[in-house]
Amino acid sequence: MEIRVKCRCGEEECSEWAIVELQGVVETQASFQGSIQNLEIGRLCHSDSSQGTYTFTVGYHELAGSKVTLKKPLLVLKKLQFDEVLGKATELEVVGIIRTKILFKTRPKPLISGTN
Numbered sequence: 001m002e003i004r005v006k007c008r009c010g011e012e013e014c015s016e017w018a019i020v021e022l023q024g025v026v027e028t029q030a031s032f033q034g035s036i037q038n039l040e041i042g043r044l045c046h047s048d049s050s051q052g053t054y055t056f057t058v059g060y061h062e063l064a065g066s067k068v069t070l071k072k073p074l075l076v077l078k079k080l081q082f083d084e085v086l087g088k089a090t091e092l093e094v095v096g097i098i099r100t101k102i103l104f105k106t107r108p109k110p111l112i113s114g115t116n
Helices: none
Strands: 004-006 015-022 043-046 053-058 061-084 087-104
Parallel strands (some): 015 087
Antiparallel strands (some): 043 053
């Protein structure tokens, strides 16, 4: 089976994407289980003072991370299917390219603490 990869990078600029890598598990509340599409889980901020430093705030927790360049870039692909006379053809379209990831490898810092 032949799968064609279509790229319009010469015609228009390919979107730059980044991976956000977290350690552990991100869980949603039971009320959001059916509708997690477009669910905002936190706020990602880039520090102006130092390049490559990011903070990610999820609820009452804050994570500190850094920008890391990937050894090999990754492509973000979109699958397109066409019905042709002799069968179905599959084609992949390049949507973006990933060259970096934002790595959060430390434990989250609590933003508020409980008082007794």
